[in-house]
Amino acid sequence: MLGVQLRSFGFAGTKDKRAVSTQRVTVFKQQASKLAALNKRLIGIKVGDFCHVKEGLLLGQLYGNRFTITLRGVSAESEDIIKASAVALGKHGFINYFGLQRFGSSSVPTHLIGAALLRGEWKAAVSLILDPREGEKNAISTVREYYKESGDIDGTLRQLPRYLVAEKAILQCLKRSPGNYLQALKAIPRTLRMMYVHSYQSYLWNHAASMRVQKHGFDQVVLGDLVYSKEEYKVKESFVAECEDVNDNNMDDYSNLDEISETDLPEERNIPVKVINEEDLKSGTYAIEDVLLPLPGSRVIYPSNDIGEVYRDLSQKDGISLTETAHKIKEFSITNMTGAYRRVFQKPKDFEWELLSYTDGTIPLAETDFDVIANSVKSKVREEDPTNGSKELPADSSAISVGGDMLSGKVRDEKINNEAGMQSEKSQSGGNAEESQMALKLSFTLPASCYATMAVRELLKTSTSVAFHKSLND
Template identity: 75%
Template structure:
């Protein structure tokens, strides 16, 4: 059932510190009016300063296989006339990596978007005739209407002896996306950390686009917190065993997304590993009785602070508030949660609205998957599982990346916090400290307090492990829920009620 966008009073935001009449303005009239920069634990504001990949260090365990290199120069030249210069260069680099002895470590490549089906067929035939050690298939392009040809090593080709087939079966229950693990240099950190700059896209949508272009699973990525969709944001992201040069090459094909400031690190990012966020906000269409009221309100904000509510962005930017899905998860209502994720919503693009309505009326999983864009990570993950396991709603929910799945529960946690904060202010006001309040003094040591007060989430890296066993899945979700219930009981001791200068 379609629902209207949540309003402040519906998520527990109902009190003010000041009795001033205040003023009104339009927030996020343009997405560029809301700029968010992540602040890491060292207090450094994350900025995108360079799009260049660093010079790769030589591999300590590399071997020289030049004696076995086969030249495909003539085939590459023919391919150039069929596909163009950029795809020909991409293919040549791909084959060179394979010739260098790194079959297990070479990830698939995705060629440029191609809307001509007959041309794509000619491309497939060219590979069958000239590169028998490679196979091709079709994946969605950067937008819902485009298609791209993906090229990968043929694991069933006689020279490979099917050596990758066993690995493919084992990937589901391993952390991250472990392709290429055997040939990763020992002297290079296993995680590539980079700065993600995005415009008018949420974090999961942006990483979905990048993952599709890299042909890696969502669990390969780590980040400290999700950032607003209707905004310009910059944050840190880690990805498992990917080369900086490969990500840097995506910049020319990405829209509203930029990647840069690459470095290799030993550990991936987890939810909560940040000090906070810095916001630069532009208010438009200001309406006030006088300029004096605006100045008085700003002065009161500086002197008295504000009630530390979770804002509307915590409850999703769509017409379905995410805390309702979180409540269904906490109650074990698996089918209800799936229905709310898939049901039609107000205000979405016509293509997405059409796909949701089609599924609601037909329950055709395969047909709906063909219509849904790749960046709808949760919806596609649920439908992919229902395609193979009809009616298994618990399994379908478990297929959603854990970082996204837990956002639903965190949203409900935030909903309860807002209501508790309002009750506290209504009953005791904001002038005095009462028994049970958490008081943070700036002159005190900030070591441990900063972690509990400043983090968006508790640190959580366990989401990169998946399992296909339903008992384990059920146990894990219930374990998540039990953990959240405990956190709900101590929530008032982990987030300050008031923010003061």
């Protein structure tokens, strides 16, 4: 629509396509009026609040995200149980696991591909990416089966959905250089191929975090734990970010990644840490929220207690060394990565919760930022007159411009009133009345690379497995 390349745009992080999200985006040398005009053509997106800035945004410059999540159909033996769970989440936080987004929702988790890359098994990695998988759409399964049985690259490419970027890149390279599996893997956009290795780091971290809680609980620091060194560094929340996920919802959807392949993932942070000793335990200087675990790399240290062995044992079972590389390809080597540290427990910031009741599941229980703008029409319909005070504007002029798109306050009010009326009618019409249900509305802020899904998991005590999450869509 603008006639510019995707690299002209800058953003600090990706957002979940299933969410209604708001974020800052920069674009190089464009006029606000031209951008505002797009609102008449864009579907499912609005732009506005334009201003000039000296520099564009870069991936990784994100402090964090503010979430508003409404959980419908909440049930418990009593409201007190729900309230107690919400209070506990705000007070104690949650285990800071990497979420399902980090590993993908297919039957072939991305960390398995990452493990093959770290072992230098190029052909195996290619097979994991291309081979048929359980649970995929029939159209995709058919294409994968066709290639596995026929080896027909041209025929497969003609049928391959455009969003399967990795598969497309591999096949195009194998067509030019048959049997060169390493080169085929390097043909995958850098952002995407590095995601495979990062997901293996995350896999090790998640397992170590589970063992840390299982062996030592979640209420005290123990000998050998890692913490930020308070003597050397004042902790900043921004340092909990390691690298942004390529996609914050489904790792099988790689659309447009070929356009941003030259944008590297942000550098992994390396900040001063220390190992807890007896003196630290006696002084009580450090609390459980200070405890860290490393993402493997060449510049990190590991806990000196039994959790350090968890990393080594699990990676050895996968045929991977954390200190030596199995090949000479640096980008597919843990020893070539800096590594990073991540809090084991994360408390949500500015945590708020509200217990609601509703009867109509189609009526929103939370306002989006766009709703807030639309509702502000009511405060704009009265114009200040310098001589006579305020005066009412004509009904047909009670509209404001939102990024070039007109929103009628009158229409908006009628919509709200109609929804309220429908709700009221249903509650008053005996046989047709729907049973009242409870909903829990949560609002909180998390640092970059922390997952709201893991906070909700802690609240609901639900599984993080792929199978469970897929069942929610059935």
